[in-house]
Amino acid sequence: MKRLFLTVVIIIFSFNLANSQSMDNKKVTAGRDQLGAIAPKFAELNDDVLFGEVWSREQELSGRDRSLVTIVSLIAGGNFEQLKFHLQTGKNNGLSKQEIAEIITHQAFYVGWPKAWSAFNLVKEIYGENDTTKHIILEKSTIFPLGEPVNPQWFIGRAWINMLSIDNPFNTPIANVTFAPEARNHWHSHKVGQILLVTGGEGWYQELGKPAQKLKEGDVVNIPINVKHWHGATKDSWFVHLAINSGETEWFEPVTEKEYIEVNK
Numbered sequence: 001m002k003r004l005f006l007t008v009v010i011i012i013f014s015f016n017l018a019n020s021q022s023m024d025n026k027k028v029t030a031g032r033d034q035l036g037a038i039a040p041k042f043a044e045l046n047d048d049v050l051f052g053e054v055w056s057r058e059q060e061l062s063g064r065d066r067s068l069v070t071i072v073s074l075i076a077g078g079n080f081e082q083l084k085f086h087l088q089t090g091k092n093n094g095l096s097k098q099e100i101a102e103i104i105t106h107q108a109f110y111v112g113w114p115k116a117w118s119a120f121n122l123v124k125e126i127y128g129e130n131d132t133t134k135h136i137i138l139e140k141s142t143i144f145p146l147g148e149p150v151n152p153q154w155f156i157g158r159a160w161i162n163m164l165s166i167d168n169p170f171n172t173p174i175a176n177v178t179f180a181p182e183a184r185n186h187w188h189s190h191k192v193g194q195i196l197l198v199t200g201g202e203g204w205y206q207e208l209g210k211p212a213q214k215l216k217e218g219d220v221v222n223i224p225i226n227v228k229h230w231h232g233a234t235k236d237s238w239f240v241h242l243a244i245n246s247g248e249t250e251w252f253e254p255v256t257e258k259e260y261i262e263v264n265k
Contacts, residue, residue, distance in 0.1 A: 184232020
């Protein structure tokens with residue numbers, strides 16, 4: 001029992017030391033910087049084990065999920081001094097404001113209403129209060145109706161497609177595609193290429209092996225024949241575009257959480 005208690009204490013103090021370090025750093029040195037002289041073993045465990053080994057094991061558990069577990073643990077323990085840093089880390093790791101709000105609302109019934117209130121005050125600082133309003137306004141002000149939900153086999157997140165023109169003299173179908181924040185399609189290519197005309201919000205377009213391009217209203221993307229790529233919304237904005245192409249689409253693997261987080265940094 002004593003051993004378990006000491007382990008918990010080490011973890012809690014490690015969270016506190018991490019406040020001055022980003023999870024994106026290759027080497028965390030907070031322990032050695034602040035406690036190297038007085039507690040060298042503790043500093044070693046903090047820097048080399050907790051952050052050097054545990055947080056870096058993304059194949060076993062993603063950074064996003066580790067942030068989720070950490071945030072829930074800190075709220076349960078009432079450790080709000082450390083929570084602000086880890087909320088920011090969670091945001092960087094892809095946790096949306098909507099997800100955080102739902103997590104804390106659910107947790108409130110188990111850890112207490114006052115803790116939830118305290119946590120939400122910090123969420124407002126990190127995520128802002130007006131993002132959801134911006135999303136709703138854009139969703140309701142698109143040029144064309146949303147249409148039908150897309151095939152979830154080839155998309156991550158919420159997205160809709162409205163086929164505006166199918167049978168026309170040019171044999172060129174035109175679709176209006178709307179992505180909710182964080183939504184995107186899988187890697188894919190087009191036998192005859194494709195044209196994207198951005199009509200609202202902010203999004204990403206990325207070809208395999210190249211940096212992602214951030215897109216905004218008025219941008220045009222000419223996608224070459226048989227080039228593997230993906231496109232979708234940023235993590236904080238809706239994204240709407242017209243898609244013009246007449247050939248077959250070949251679908252590939254999903255855009256991983258790690259790939260998506262990387263372009264949103």
